[in-house]
Amino acid sequence: MEKSLSQYIELYRETAEALDAGSAGVLNALRPEAARIIETLRLPRRGEENYETIDLPAILGREYGVNVGRLRLNVNPADSFRCGVPRVATSLAVMVNDELLPPSEKNFADPALEIDSLANMARKNPELVGRYYGRIADPANPLVALSTLLAQDGLWIRVRKGARIENPLQVVDILGGAVNMLTPVRIVIVMEECSELRMLLCGHTASGSTDQMLLQTMEIFAAPGSHLDIYDLEESAESTTRLSTVWLHQEADSSVLINGMTIYNGVTRNEYHCRYAGEGSELKLYGMGIADASRQIDTYARVDHDSPRCHTDELFKFSVDDRASCAFTGMVRVDYGACKTEAYQSNRNIIGSDEARMYSKPQLEIYNDDVKCSHGSATGQLDEMQLFYMRTRGLSAEEARMLLKQAFMADVIDCVRIPGLKERLAHIVERRFAGEGAGCHDCAMECPTV
Amino acid sequence: MLKVSDLHAEINGKEILKGINLEVRPGEVHAIMGPNGSGKSTLSMVLAGNPMYNVTSGSAEFYGKDLLAMPPEVRSHEGVFLGFQYPVEIPGVSMMNFMRAAVNARRKYFGEPPMSAAEFLKLMREKRAIVELDNKLASRSVNEGFSGGEKKRNEIFQMAVLEPRLSILDETDSGLDIDALRIVAEGVNKLKTDRNATIVITHYQRLLDYIKPDIVHILYKGRIVKTADPELALELEERGYDWIKRELGEE
Numbered sequence: 001m002e003k004s005l006s007q008y009i010e011l012y013r014e015t016a017e018a019l020d021a022g023s024a025g026v027l028n029a030l031r032p033e034a035a036r037i038i039e040t041l042r043l044p045r046r047g048e049e050n051y052e053t054i055d056l057p058a059i060l061g062r063e064y065g066v067n068v069g070r071l072r073l074n075v076n077p078a079d080s081f082r083c084g085v086p087r088v089a090t091s092l093a094v095m096v097n098d099e100l101l102p103p104s105e106k107n108f109a110d111p112a113l114e115i116d117s118l119a120n121m122a123r124k125n126p127e128l129v130g131r132y133y134g135r136i137a138d139p140a141n142p143l144v145a146l147s148t149l150l151a152q153d154g155l156w157i158r159v160r161k162g163a164r165i166e167n168p169l170q171v172v173d174i175l176g177g178a179v180n181m182l183t184p185v186r187i188v189i190v191m192e193e194c195s196e197l198r199m200l201l202c203g204h205t206a207s208g209s210t211d212q213m214l215l216q217t218m219e220i221f222a223a224p225g226s227h228l229d230i231y232d233l234e235e236s237a238e239s240t241t242r243l244s245t246v247w248l249h250q251e252a253d254s255s256v257l258i259n260g261m262t263i264y265n266g267v268t269r270n271e272y273h274c275r276y277a278g279e280g281s282e283l284k285l286y287g288m289g290i291a292d293a294s295r296q297i298d299t300y301a302r303v304d305h306d307s308p309r310c311h312t313d314e315l316f317k318f319s320v321d322d323r324a325s326c327a328f329t330g331m332v333r334v335d336y337g338a339c340k341t342e343a344y345q346s347n348r349n350i351i352g353s354d355e356a357r358m359y360s361k362p363q364l365e366i367y368n369d370d371v372k373c374s375h376g377s378a379t380g381q382l383d384e385m386q387l388f389y390m391r392t393r394g395l396s397a398e399e400a401r402m403l404l405k406q407a408f409m410a411d412v413i414d415c416v417r418i419p420g421l422k423e424r425l426a427h428i429v430e431r432r433f434a435g436e437g438a439g440c441h442d443c444a445m446e447c448p449t450v
Numbered sequence: 451m452l453k454v455s456d457l458h459a460e461i462n463g464k465e466i467l468k469g470i471n472l473e474v475r476p477g478e479v480h481a482i483m484g485p486n487g488s489g490k491s492t493l494s495m496v497l498a499g500n501p502m503y504n505v506t507s508g509s510a511e512f513y514g515k516d517l518l519a520m521p522p523e524v525r526s527h528e529g530v531f532l533g534f535q536y537p538v539e540i541p542g543v544s545m546m547n548f549m550r551a552a553v554n555a556r557r558k559y560f561g562e563p564p565m566s567a568a569e570f571l572k573l574m575r576e577k578r579a580i581v582e583l584d585n586k587l588a589s590r591s592v593n594e595g596f597s598g599g600e601k602k603r604n605e606i607f608q609m610a611v612l613e614p615r616l617s618i619l620d621e622t623d624s625g626l627d628i629d630a631l632r633i634v635a636e637g638v639n640k641l642k643t644d645r646n647a648t649i650v651i652t653h654y655q656r657l658l659d660y661i662k663p664d665i666v667h668i669l670y671k672g673r674i675v676k677t678a679d680p681e682l683a684l685e686l687e688e689r690g691y692d693w694i695k696r697e698l699g700e701e
Contacts, residue, residue, distance in 0.1 A: 383538075390548070391499070391522035392499070392522050392523075392526055393526060393548070394523050394552045394553075394555040395551050395552060395555050396523050397521070397523070403540075403543050404540070406542070407541060407542025407543045409542075410542035
């Protein structure tokens with residue numbers, strides 16, 4: 001067994017009862033199999049296929065506690081942020097680590113939107129949750145296996161058949177604790193037939209926290225005709241490690257947009273595993289990352305076109321400065337039967353220093369000849385002529401660079417479909433490039449005054 | 451205001467300017483003409499401070515200050531404006547944000563507070579009128595998707611906003627139809643005072659029908675080989691550059 005994983009197997013063996021007691025049957029049922037998988041697992045090393053910058057054995061080898069006993073953490077969301085410019089109307093839910101704080105009734109009056117703690121829902125309706133939990137994620141994926149072994153709670157969201165949720169949903173997840181902690185968070189999103197939801201997920205780290213590791217696994221089930229937008233924003237801290245996997249199962253005629261934005265982070269691995277299981281669906285898979293100092297952002301995006309007539313638009317952009325490193329590994333696989341597929345994959349990056357590193361691997365695997373596909377990658381520096389032009393109009397070199405970097409991210413921001421969020425994001429990115437710190441005023445949204 | 455002495459400059463190790471001497475006084479309009487590759491654009495780039503060009507010797511003073519020691523943005527603040535032959539497209543940066551940043555950068559340089567939104571909008575409206583620039587262009591990205599004429603008008607619009615003391619217009623007439631040429635030239639004329647000066651770089655006499663120069667220079671192989679009154683431009687139009695080459699004892 002991997003040395004860095006043995007501490008977690010030991011923890012599991014020693015605390016299995018407490019783990020189970022703090023969770024629910026549906027989650028507990030999958031632990032033994034996860035343990036078996038981990039015992040035979042070999043973790044990919046840095047530089048291996050699909051793991052260009054992230055060093056999983058090193059990251060998982062560090063000592064982190066797991067809050068098995070479910071001690072209530074002393075994180076007050078109101079202390080962590082207060083939004084300076086709340087302009088976007090959302091229904092707000094707050095999570096502290098893996099625990100959903102009771103949502104206020106007035107925010108969630110719509111019975112068509114079911115939002116609950118995952119463990120709660122699994123206790124109330126094990127049959128329902130059991131249909132989705134652990135069903136979409138690949139149990140052999142190292143991050144999934146570890147999460148399944150240790151996860152106790154998370155978030156459950158279900159939108160009822162035919163319901164269109166007018167008000168965007170915002171979930172703020174605040175990571176925090178007084179000791180170094182690994183927090184597995186499981187998110188299950190079920191979009192029933194012809195339902196519609198737009199949601200914003202904000203990942204923060206409470207100020208004054210020690211090293212925190214988020215192990216987030218999101219399973220999304222999009223039933224026929226459903227529409228889902230997810231904006232997944234990370235504004236954490238330099239001491240935060242985020243290991244996130246998103247698993248998307250799309251049935252016929254569904255439409256999903258996922259936009260993963262890393263504004264502030266420490267070390268981040270974002271995996272997207274998307275699969276079309278029905279005809280005529282579309283996926284817009286976007287992302288951006290801003291990395292300076294010695295931050296790392298490692299992105300893996302896989303889309304399986306297993307059904308005909310589906311359409312994927314993929315765009316990832318990174319700005320890499322100082323000693324930071326980023327990676328993009330994209331794979332679009334078009335299966336034998338997936339005729340009339342359209343899939344466009346693009347990765348573009350700007351490098352701002354000699355020591356910054358960008359790894360890019362845009363790939364297509366096509367087994368059908370009736371398709372339109374493209375892939376491309378471009379990495380370069382800011383355009384000298386654009387910089388000069390701006391300086392002749394009086395902008396300092398620094399200001400010109402900042403504007404150009406913001407402009408570089410504009411198309412990722414332009415795809416946002418929550419009113420007001422686009423403007424807020426543009427502002428956040430502007431502040432980020434201006435070097436103004438993360439924190440309350442940077443928070444995108446209406447934040448709680450708990 | 452501008453005194454250029456024995457200016458030599460190169461790009462990528464290739465010497466383009468081989469000893470330029472030029473003096474411009476307030477109220478003057480200078481035309482610089484010359485065949486392709488003679489160094490006209492290089493001269494404008496060097497005066498505006500393009501870091502890709504390397505000045506190897508000589509000097510350029512602007513109101514007694516060493517122009518060559520200033521970064522491009524300081525030259526702009528001090529009153530030097532370059533109208534680009536090929537205005538640069540900047541996707542994702544709106545014309546509005548760009549101009550606001552430019553106006554406020556200058557105000558900061560002179561220790562003034564940023565302009566209020568209302569004042570700024572008023573300024574934009576006034577200046578747009580000078581070159582009949584469409585309002586909708588203001589909300590678009592800088593030069594992106596602009597027609598050739600719109601790009602050049604946009605240059606003059608920016609010149610109007612920045613109110614430079616010395617404007618260098620690099621082939622502002624290229625790519626313009628007759629109407630656009632007239633609008634651009636009229637814009638330049640409207641902005642002319644006895645306190646500012648203009649250097650017009652062009653191939654053709656046509657532009658000089660609209661913008662009347664006081665002095666015409668011919669730039670050839672990196673040197674100003676002839677300086678004369680506006681009649682020179684007409685003579686060039688008629689006789690071509692070969693005549694100059696012969697006069698210089700070439701061919």
